[in-house]
Amino acid sequence: MTDRLLERVKQNLILEHSEDDALLEQYIAASVSYAESYQHIDEGYYSTHAMPTTTEQAVIMLASHFYESRDGSTGGFFADSTNASAQVWNTVNLLLRLDRNWKV
Template sequence: MDELLQKVKENLILEHDADDKLLERFITAAISYAESYQHIAAGYYQEHPMPPTTEQAVIMLSSHFYESRDGSTGGFFADNVQAGQQVWHTVNLLLRLDREWKV
């Protein structure tokens, strides 16, 4: 998780370690969401490599959780009332790319 934590911190432009435990919880939640959305077993990404598109979705979702932890939209698009909705839409699109479709 250390590498993913660093990528989330880079995305958030954080240079301190004060919120690392909080970020790790958000990353865990984002990975859990990805596994659920993609219809794969919980813990799958602990034992298998995460595709780049899924990794980007996890980074974006973790960042969104961090920036919106007080319940506001927060972050770069704070002046856009649909920013939170757009983050979820983008994350779901990225996760769909790596989803296992059963026919």
Template sequence: MALDTLLEKVKANLILSHTVDDELLQLYITAAVRYAESYQHISAGYYGENEMTPTTEQAVIMLASHFYESRDGSTGGFFADSVQAGRQVWETVNLLLRLDRDWKV
């Protein structure tokens, strides 16, 4: 899956219809994809040429959305009133990524 196809899915998740932040969102998507590749023990750039499973794609969408909503360094976005929200996002993302992890020793 090309990384740019994730942009529309992240924007839908964030309920964004404007294009003002597309460049910023693309940076967050790239960071989320790199995190997924690292966490899953696969080579950098793998998802630039290979399709993501639905669970990995959902993790990337969630993480990129979290980066966008938390860009000020807080737990951010709709969850600013919950101190545990930031941690819960990371736990959920890691659980999703674990399903496709390459368990090398």
């Protein structure tokens, strides 16, 4: 799964080199962990279960966002709008909500 996600994140970022692969893998791990927590599923769930496409898209978007704003600012794709960063989080959470385990 990690190799597939790494390739998808790099495609999303239009990144052709592999110099930042270790950094991207950390961002992917953080994004998957966030997804599992948000969806109320066990930590490590996606290491043994298939990830739904909506969750995969959220992970790709979130890892890309972490990479693009790694200096703590809203750089990269988000430089033209201060609200764009918040919109990324809104979209990610909406995608993750589709596969959420709604426990009571």
